[in-house]
Amino acid sequence: MSVELYDTLSRSIQPLAPSSSDTLRFYCCGPTVYGPAHIGNFRTFLIQDTLRRVLEVDGMAVKHVRNITDLDDKTIRRSLEEGKSLIEFTAHWTEKFHADCEALNMLAPSIEPSAVAHIPQQIALVEKLIEKDHAYATDDGSVYFRVGSFEDYGRLSRLKQRELKTQTENSAGEVNDADEYDRESVSDFALWKSRKDGDGDNYWTSPWGEGRPGWHLECSAMVDSAFDGETIDLHGGGIDLCFPHHENEIAQSECAHGHDFCKHWFHSAHLMVEGAKMSKSLGNLYTLDDLREKGFSPMVVRYTLIAGSYRQQLNFTFDGLHASQSALTRFERFAETLLAKTGEASDRFNATYVTAGAPEDFGRLAKAWDALRTNLNTAACLGAIFGVIGSNPAASLEADGARAMLRTFGSLLYALGLKLFTIEAKHVDAPEEIIALAQARWDAKQSKDWVKADEFRDELLAKGWTVNDSKDGFAIEPTE
RNA sequence: GGCGCGGUCGCCAAGUGGUAAGGCCGAGGACUGCAAAUCCUCUAUCGUCGGUUCGAUUCCGACCCGCGCCUCCA
Structure with missing residues (x-):
């Protein structure tokens, strides 16, 4: 075909x-x-x-x-x-x-x-x-x-x-x-x-x-x-x-x-923005820089702009941008799950697997590839990929099988022009006072003083900062 | 008026003559001191009215609604 x-x-x-x-x-x-x-x-x-x-x-x-x-x-x-x-x-x-x-x-x-x-x-x-x-x-x-x-x-x-x-x-x-x-x-x-x-x-x-x-x-x-x-x-x-x-x-x-x-x-077809025709007078004419300033990575913008049928008007919204961001994150999680099977690091994923060289057989992702070749049906392609992701194929795969799937997944990503693991994290330096509060909360948490820890968190929240814990530390970022 | 596109779950959005992919959001669950993140599970009869057909969201007709282009806007 x-x-x-x-x-x-x-x-x-x-x-x-x-x-x-x-x-x-x-x-x-x-x-x-x-x-x-x-x-x-x-x-x-x-x-x-x-x-x-x-x-x-x-x-x-x-x-x-x-x-x-x-x-x-x-x-x-x-x-x-x-x-x-x-x-x-x-x-x-x-x-x-x-x-x-x-x-x-x-x-x-x-x-x-x-x-x-x-x-x-x-x-x-x-x-x-x-x-x-x-x-x-x-x-x-x-x-x-x-x-x-x-x-x-x-x-x-x-x-x-x-x-x-x-x-x-x-x-x-x-x-x-x-x-x-x-x-x-x-x-x-x-x-x-x-x-x-x-x-x-x-x-x-x-x-x-x-x-x-x-x-x-x-x-x-x-x-x-x-x-x-x-x-x-x-x-x-x-x-x-x-x-x-x-x-x-x-x-x-x-x-x-x-x-x-x-x-x-x-x-x-043309692009609409938040349901209206894009125009300078409406103030809804965005450039890539405008969106980056709002914290959206170019890959998220790309995903959003190609996710719909090219022959149909696309209504560009910030909701859509958020949806794309979540979708791309799930792609990354999928790749990580497969990479875990092959023992490779995620930072090598783009260079190793996202290439124009197509596998002979797209295997379980064949539907996604066919969609692209049929009038550039990007929406159906993405849908088919998620269909495969949802079936959790990695569970039954050994290293070789995972590698083969990474290769087909990578070819699709190349065709879509999507790179994973490139989303620019919003990095904002917190003031001393905030860091001290967050540290105090972490210390309280370590000594299992939950009441005190929660008090510190509320205080941080009141000052506009959200704290999220991971296994061995905490991260603070401005509350959205 | 001419040419063209479209009306599918709260939002976005595929699709097929045989009873509707997927994403987001939301809800429930797992995990977590609580959260966040992550993972799992769940949610539609396809604008209206006719017709063709054993059977239509998918074909035909009419109608309603939205949108684009019609001299230099991708």
């Missing part, structure tokens, strides 16, 4: 396989680096990363390309506001993005092209489209794609050209005014934007004058560049990009090359 995935274009689940060569060509629309990425962005990137890992464990070679959008209205505006060059500004946020990706245990893409580094390719693509009469320059030096010249336009999102042309206002109720931009049709979109005052130094010379590329064009050019203009096998992105971004990518690339742009489209 190969890996199967829902395809937006055919509206059906299709097996994934490289069309030519033996490597799957996989392109993802990456982040716009004008600030820290939020968890909604990461949900999409994490799902893509998880799919890539599943393919890898399944034995398929994948060329994974994810671009950096460093040239658009937002990056230009923000960099100017901060008085930085575009390069300097976007380099900073690209670096931050990389750090977050690493924390979330995401594999680095095979190639990570940037829009600014592909200006000549973008200009060449526009020239080709003008040559073939699919694009036209306007008096102000902009170039537009002539949507009416591409019969298949709207195929991906199932929007009919006729309806697009007659649509006179957008969802915000703003009028789509064709005249303002000198476009032939309101549905025509910009390939090249002529230089505006607000662009600062961010303009390039082109056959149509100074200006900069349009956003949609960037992806088409980077796909060409990374994959030699060949048809790609799989293209991913958030569902919001389906129209118009991906529709426009298809139009540009197919009109320029005369062959299919992409075979299989992979769209992930």
